[in-house]
Amino acid sequence: MEATMTTRRYWSLILILGTMTALGPFSIDMYLSGYQAIAIDLHTTTARIGLSLASYFIGISAGQLLYGPLLDRFGRKKPLYAGLVVYILASAGCIVAKSLDFFVAVRFIQAIGSCAAAVASVAMVRDFFPIKDSAKVFALLMLVVSASPMLAPTIGGYITAAWGWQIIFVVLGLMGFFLMLTCIFFLPESHQPDTSMSLKPAPIINGFWAVMREPQFYTYALTGALAFSGLFVYVSSSPVVFMDIFHVSEKHFGWIFAGLSVGLIGSSQLNSLTLRYFRSEQIIRVALLGQTLVGVALCFGTYMGWLGLGSTIFILFLFLSCLGFVYPNATALSIAPFKKNAGSAAALMGALQMGIGGLASTISSLFDMTTAVPMTVIMAATAVLSLTMLLIGRTRITNPVLLQEAGEAAVIH
Template identity: 80%
Template sequence: MPTRQYWSLILILGTMTALGPFSIDMYLSGYQAIADDLHTTIERIGLSLSSYFIGISAGQLIYGPLLDRFGRKKPLYIGLIVYILASAGCIAARSLDSFVVLRFIQAIGSCAATVASVAMVRDLFPIKDSAKVFALLMLVVGASPMLAPTVGGYITTAWSWQAIFIVLGGMGILLMAACFFFLPESHQPDTSMSLAPRHIINGFWSVMREPQFYTYALTGAFAFSGLFVYVASSPVVFMKILHVSKQHFGWIFAGLSVGFIGSSQLNSLTLRYFRSEQIVRVALVGQAFFGIVFFVGTYLGWFGLASTITLLFLFLSCLGFVNPNASALSIAPFKKNAGTAAALMGALQMGIGGLASAAVSSFESATAVPMTMLMAVTAIIAVTVLFIGAMRITNPVFLHDSSDAVVLH
C-alpha cells in the first residue's frame, strides 16, 4: 500500500473512531450550562452520557450484520445521517427527557462509524499490523480528550451549549463527505447472508463462543469501562468537588489524555520486543494496582487535586497499553464476519462502560470515592477475566503470525 494512501486511511478511520468520543467529551464542560437551561441538576445531566453509552452499545449490534451484508459504506452513510439529524434535535431540546432520548439516537448514528472503522482495519491491513494500526487510530482519537472539553468550554462561554451540537453536526457532514470521496469500499456485499433474527443471533453466537474473542473482548471491555467511569465523573469531581473552573477543567482533561494517548503510541515500540498477550497482562495488572491505590487513598482522604491528577494519569497510561492489544487480539480470529465481531466487541465495551457510567452517576457524593471504587472494581474484574479466559484458549491466533486468520461461520 502506498504511504500516502496508508496515512489517509489512518486519518479517515481514526476520525470515524473518534466521532463517538468527541461527541462525549465536547459537551462535558457545558454540563452546568445545560443543567441550568433544562432546569435540572448537573448529576442528572449525567444520564444523557449514560444514554449515549447505551445507544452506542445497542447500535453496534444493529450495524455489525448490516456491514457484513451490504458492505461497509452504505450502512455507514445511514448512520451518519441519523447522527446529523439527532445533533440538530439536541439543539432544539427543551427538557432533560428529550435531551437524553436525542443523545441516545445520536449515539445510534455515531456507532456506525465506530463499527465500520474497526471492521475496515481487519479488511484493509495485514493481521500482523492490527495492533499497530489500532494504536495509530488511538492517536487520532486522542485529539478528542485533548481538544474537545477545552473547545466545548470556550464555545459554551462564548455562545451557548447548543453551539456545541452545531459543531458536532458539522463534523458529521464533513466526515460523510470524506468517506464518500476518499474511503474505498473494503468489503463486497454478501448476498448469501440472511438478516433474519435467528441467523443474526447465530452469527453473534458463533463469534461469542470463540475463547480468544470472549477473553480479550470482555477483558478490554471491563478495563475500558474505567475510562467511562472517569469521563462520567470528571465534571463533578473536578468542577464541583475540587472547584476547578470550566476552562481549567478542559486543560486538565486534555493533559490526562496524554497518558492514554502516549502509552498507546509507545505500545507500537513495545510490540517490537513483546507480544500483545504479554503487554496486556502486565498493563492490566498495573491498571488494577493503581485503581486500588487510588480508591484506598481517596477513601482515607489522602489525595487532593495534584494526587488525583497523578493517579488518573497512571491509570489511563496502563489502559493505553491494554486497549489496542485487546482489540486486535479480539478480532484476530475473524475475517469474513469481521463486521459482526467488531460490532459485538464494541457492544460489550460500550454496554459495560455504559452500565459503569450509569452506576457512578447514581451517586451523589462530596468525594471522589464512587469514581475510584468503580475504577478499581472494573480493573480487578478485567484481570480476573483475562487469567481465567486465557486458560480456555486452545488455538490462539497470534498477531505476529504470517498466516491470515481463520474464518468462522
C-alpha cells in the same frame, strides 16, 4: 489476492478511519465542560446530566449490534452513510432540547448514528491491513482519537462560555456532515456485499453466538470492555469531581482533561514500540496488573482523604496510561480469529465495550457525589474484574491466533 499499499494510501486510510473512530469520543468529550450550563437550562442537577452520557453509551452498545450484520451484508459504506445521517439529525435534536428526558433520548439516537462509524472503522482495519499489523494500526487510530480528550473539552468550554452549550451540537453536526463527504469521495469500499448473509433475526443471533463462543474473542473482548469501562466512569464523573468537588472552572477543567489524556495517548503510541520486543498477550497482562494496582491505590487514597487535586490528577494519569497499553492489544486479539464476519465481530466487541461502560457510568451517575469515592471505587472494581477475566479466560484458549505469527497481505478493493 495480494495488493501493494502505498505509503500515501496507508496514512490516508489511518487518518480517515481514525476520524471515524473519533466521532463518538468527540460527541462525548466536547459537551463535558457544558454540564453546568446544560443543567441550568434544563432545570436539573449537574450529576443528573450524566444520564445523557450513560444513554449515549447504551445507544452505542445497542447500535453496534444493529450495524454489524448490515456492514457484512451490504458492504461497509452504505450502512455508514445511513448512520451518519441519523447522527446529524439527532445533533439537531440536541440543540432544541428543553427537558432532561428529551435530551437523554436524542443523545441515545445520536449514539445509534455515531456507532456506524465506530463499527465500520474496526471492520475496515481487518479488511485493509495484515492481521500482524492490527495492534499497531489500532494504536495509530488511538493517536487520532486522542485528539478528542485533548481538544474537545477545552473547545467545548470556550464555546459554552462564548455562545452557549447548544453551539457544541452545531459543531458536532457539522463534523458528521463533513465526515460523510470525506467517506463518499476518499474512502474505498473494503468489503463487497455478501448476499448469503441473512438479516432475519435467527441467523443474525446465530452469527453473533458463533463469534461469542470463540474463546479468544470472549476472553479479550470482555477483558478490554471491563478495563475500558474504567475510562467511561472517569469521563462521566470527572465534570462533577473536578468542577463541583475541587471547584475548578470550566476552562481549567478542559485543560486538566486534556492533560490527563496525554497518558492515554503516550502509552498507546509507546505500545507500538513495545510490540517490537514483546507479544500482545504479554503486554496486556502486565498493563492490566498495573491498572489494577493503580486503581486500588486511587480508591484507597481517596477513601482515606489523602489525595488532593494534584495527587488525584497524577494517579488518574497513571491509570489512563495503563489503559493505553490494554486497549489496542485487546481489540486486535479479539478480532484476530475472524475474516468473513469481521463486521459482526467488531460490532459485538464494540457492544460489549459500550454496554459495560454504559452500565458502569450509569451506576456512577446515580450517586450524589460529595467526594470522588464513588468514581474511584467503580474504577478500581472494573480493573480488578478485567484482570480476573483475563486470567480465567486465557486458560480456555486452546488454539490462539497470535498476531506476530500471522502473515496475511493487505487487500485494497
